[in-house]
Amino acid sequence: MTIRNIAIIAHVDHGKTTLVDALLKQGGAFAAYEEVGELLMDSNAQEKERGITIYAKNTSIRYGDCKINIVDTPGHADFGSEVERILRTVDCVLLLVDAQEGPMPQTKFVLKKSLELGLKPIILINKIDKPAARPMEVVDEVFELFLALKANNEQLDFPYLFTVAREGIAKRALDDNAQDLQPLFELILEKVPAAAQNLDAVFRMQPSSLGYDNYLGRLAIGRVYEGKIGVGEKVFVKTADGDTRSGKITNIFVFEGLKRRAVEKALAGDIVMLAGIPDIYVGETITTNEEAAMLPAIRIDPPTISMHFLVNDSPFAGKEGKLVTTRHIRERLLKEKETNVGLHIEELPGTDDYKVSGRGELHLAVLIEDMRREGFELQVSRPEVILRERKGVKEEPIEQVIVDVPEEFSGTVISMLSQRKGVLADMRTEEGHTRMEFTVPTRGLLGIQGDFIIETRGEGILTHSFICYEPFKGEIPGRKRGAMISMIAGETMAYSLWKLQERGRLFVQPQTKVYQGMIIGESSKNEDMEVNPIKNKKLTNVRASGTDEALSLVPVQPMTLEQALEYIGEDELVEVTPRNIRLRKKILVSYERKRSERSDE
Numbered sequence: 001m002t003i004r005n006i007a008i009i010a011h012v013d014h015g016k017t018t019l020v021d022a023l024l025k026q027g028g029a030f031a032a033y034e035e036v037g038e039l040l041m042d043s044n045a046q047e048k049e050r051g052i053t054i055y056a057k058n059t060s061i062r063y064g065d066c067k068i069n070i071v072d073t074p075g076h077a078d079f080g081s082e083v084e085r086i087l088r089t090v091d092c093v094l095l096l097v098d099a100q101e102g103p104m105p106q107t108k109f110v111l112k113k114s115l116e117l118g119l120k121p122i123i124l125i126n127k128i129d130k131p132a133a134r135p136m137e138v139v140d141e142v143f144e145l146f147l148a149l150k151a152n153n154e155q156l157d158f159p160y161l162f163t164v165a166r167e168g169i170a171k172r173a174l175d176d177n178a179q180d181l182q183p184l185f186e187l188i189l190e191k192v193p194a195a196a197q198n199l200d201a202v203f204r205m206q207p208s209s210l211g212y213d214n215y216l217g218r219l220a221i222g223r224v225y226e227g228k229i230g231v232g233e234k235v236f237v238k239t240a241d242g243d244t245r246s247g248k249i250t251n252i253f254v255f256e257g258l259k260r261r262a263v264e265k266a267l268a269g270d271i272v273m274l275a276g277i278p279d280i281y282v283g284e285t286i287t288t289n290e291e292a293a294m295l296p297a298i299r300i301d302p303p304t305i306s307m308h309f310l311v312n313d314s315p316f317a318g319k320e321g322k323l324v325t326t327r328h329i330r331e332r333l334l335k336e337k338e339t340n341v342g343l344h345i346e347e348l349p350g351t352d353d354y355k356v357s358g359r360g361e362l363h364l365a366v367l368i369e370d371m372r373r374e375g376f377e378l379q380v381s382r383p384e385v386i387l388r389e390r391k392g393v394k395e396e397p398i399e400q401v402i403v404d405v406p407e408e409f410s411g412t413v414i415s416m417l418s419q420r421k422g423v424l425a426d427m428r429t430e431e432g433h434t435r436m437e438f439t440v441p442t443r444g445l446l447g448i449q450g451d452f453i454i455e456t457r458g459e460g461i462l463t464h465s466f467i468c469y470e471p472f473k474g475e476i477p478g479r480k481r482g483a484m485i486s487m488i489a490g491e492t493m494a495y496s497l498w499k500l501q502e503r504g505r506l507f508v509q510p511q512t513k514v515y516q517g518m519i520i521g522e523s524s525k526n527e528d529m530e531v532n533p534i535k536n537k538k539l540t541n542v543r544a545s546g547t548d549e550a551l552s553l554v555p556v557q558p559m560t561l562e563q564a565l566e567y568i569g570e571d572e573l574v575e576v577t578p579r580n581i582r583l584r585k586k587i588l589v590s591y592e593r594k595r596s597e598r599s600d601e
Contacts, residue, residue: 003195003269004188005223007071007086009114010096011104011463015126015165019096020059020072022168024257026181027061027068056082056209058221058255058271063185069255069271073110083110084300085208085282085341087117089223089271092192095121095142099133099162102141105400105465112149122191123160124184128174135162135174159191195269196226202289203227203235205266205274207282208298210339216251216275218338220286223271225295229288230265237277238285238294247286250276282341303344303357304397304442304466307364307565308381309333311352312575314584315489315515320577321377326352329378336367343367357386359466361446365562372561372576379573379584383565385443388469395469399445401438405460410434412455420444421473441473442466447566479569482528484521485585486514490534498551500531507583508533509556517588519572530590559583 008016060069071090073083087093093114097103103111114121123142125135139160146156161184162171170184204226211219229235231252238244253260253273266272274286283298311317311326318324323332333345333354344357358364361383368380387396401422403413407429413436414424422440429435445464452462484504494510506521514520514533523529559567564574564581571593575582587593 002066003069003197004066004092004192005069005071005090005195005269005271006092006094006188006192007073007083007090008094008096009073009083009087009110010126011098011101011106012074014096014098014101014104014107015163016096017072019094019124019126019163019165020070022165022181023061023068023070023184024059026168027063027185056086059257060255060271061257063189066189067270068188071271082209082342084113085298087113087119088206088298089208091119091195092188093119093121094124096124096126096163096165097138097142098130099125099128099135099138100130101404102134102138103145105402105463108145108149108400109465111145115146115149115151115155120155120191121158122187123158124163124170125160126163126165128162128171129164129167159187161187195223197267197269198226199228199268201226201268202292203229203287204292204295205229205272205286206295206298207280207284207286210280210282211273212339213275217278218275218280219253220274220277220280221271224266224268226268227288228265228267233288235277235286235288236290236292237280238287238292239281240283240294240297244290245279247277247280249274281338298341300341301359301466302386303342303359304386305360305364305383306344306355306357306386307383309354309356310379310381310573312377312379312577314379314518314575314582314588316513316575316577316582317377320579321372322375324377328376329354332371332374332376340367361562361565365565368576369561372578375578377575377577379575380565381573382568382570383446385441385446387472390469394472396472397442397466398439398468398470399442399464400467401440401445401462401464403434403436403438403460403462405434405436405456407432407434409456409460410436413452413460416448416451416455417444420448420476439467440464441470441476443473444476447479450563450566479567480526482523482526483519483569483572483583483585484523485528485530485590486516486518486520486533487530487590488532488534489515492520492533493536494551494553495537496531496533496535498553500533501554503529503531506554506556507559510553515584515588517585517590519583519585522567 008019010016057072060067071086073086095111097107125138128135162174168181169178170181171178172183205222205224207220207222209221211221213219229249231249233249235247235249236244237247252263252266254263260273285294309329312324337343337345342359346355348355385396387394405413417438417440420440421444422438424436424438426437452460492508492510492512492514497506497510504521504523508520520533559581561581564583568574568583571586573584573586575584587596
């Protein structure tokens with residue numbers, strides 16, 4: 001039996017997981033009696049809610065006498081570390097490109113990584129059934145992207161198919177009358193090299209990701225590069241530092257459809273899961289010979305964003321969560337670090353503060369959301385961009401930004417991004433729709449999503465991906481409006497909020513419990529405003545014209561975690577609990593805040 005190892009890569013929402021669904025259904029992964037849903041690989045609760053893939057997943061199908069191992073990867077730039085690790089385990093990638101949108105920032109990122117590893121991608125122009133699809137133009141754009149990324153001649157001669165992943169159809173030509181994915185299966189067998197199966201060599205494997213089982217402990221997932229191993233055999237684990245430790249394999253699993261199946265042996269060329277090494281880590285080499293050479297280290301791009309995780313010390317601390325101490329937070333962060341390779345955690349000595357760094361706001365927001373669902377209470381600071389110094393020059397991360405908007409909003413978007421030190425690199429308008437490409441400092445993209453949605457009236461799409469570090473671009477203006485801060489603890493009253501909504505935008509509804517220093521809204525002025533949201537109307541027995549006005553409150557849309565992280569300033573925190581997300585000042589008492597401001601001057 002031959003083995004083919006492939007990864008499916010693309011920009012977010014170009015159809016990767018939908019294609020995997022179709023491959024599984026047509027590859028015989030399900031019995032006739034099984035009920036099959038959609039987006040089968042997005043098994044995590046947040047993946048289902050957000051509609052995106054967060055974690056890379058393994059599966060496999062059989063086509064004839066060939067086993068095809070498939071890895072479904074995330075499409076969002078913040079989870080790029082998942083893609084970087086997985087590419088080392090496969091021999092080919094299927095690059096999906098939307099037939100209407102064409103290559104996007106993450107398309108460029110994942111393709112660049114694939115080409116650097118010498119892989120020869122197969123291109124799938126997906127969603128050709130869209131009314132505005134332009135498949136042949138997109139093929140040309142992909143070729144131009146290959147040229148820009150300095151692909152070699154073999155890589156430039158890429159095969160491509162046209163697909164409708166949702167319907168499970170692949171075509172070699174647009175006018176073909178295809179009814180299934182058979183052309184894709186045939187192309188995989190034709191173009192993807194069979195995995196080398198050198199069974200006589202010393203066993204060597206490198207985990208590309210980690211799993212966890214309540215009974216088996218930590219699980220190493222990766223490709224067996226050489227040799228074979230059986231259950232019960234002794235192994236040696238070699239680290240990049242030159243250290244070697246021993247272990248024993250207790251279980252071996254292979255992936256079949258959505259299930260994992262226990263086997264007695266793992267063979268070269270296959271992607272497997274090993275249990276029995278409790279301290280295994282991504283990138284280490286597992287071998288049966290202590291003298292065997294290490295496999296090349298897995299390099300991952302450094303984080304670009306950091307935040308501070310603190311113990312919740314608000315007046316409501318401990319009332320809604322069950323995991324609230326420094327010890328709880330520390331243990332959870334260290335556990336996350338074991339499997340989330342793109343995450344860096346730094347414990348600040350002498351404080352209850354942890355500096356957590358990741359690839360973007362969403363990368364960290366997913367971790368925070370997981371923690372609050374598990375019962376944690378914590379406070380987090382505003383995301384900060386990680387700067388670096390090189391040859392005496394301060395540098396900052398720069399991102400490629402692609403914006404799709406109706407033509408009427410193009411001037412507004414250019415003005416918005418120019419104020420944030422963005423530089424317009426390309427602009428094209430077709431049929432009243434404009435696509436613009438910018439290079440923007442990561443600092444300039446913090447908090448932009450809310451303003452962008454408002455300025456484009458919800459009709460614009462903004463996507464971005466890290467490309468490089470460049471010299472520091474100078475100061476970028478922050479939030480233009482001040483906060484509306486509660487000056488007293490209690491429960492908000494409709495009468496008070498009715499009066500306050502004339503002075504800004506509210507974040508809370510009536511009967512919301514608040515405390516002194518909690519942010520309840522945004523002021524219409526550029527400075528903070530202290531207000532009393534718990535004051536009620538005084539009742540008397542005197543009747544007069546106008547005293548019985550109806551209280552008409554503007555509906556309040558509760559802030560999501562991402563919106564809260566984007567909104568807060570440097571002197572503010574987000575309080576995260578299992579039930580609520582609150583905004584607050586770091587220093588709650590008014591006179592102490594003023595004293596701190598004077599001392600900073």
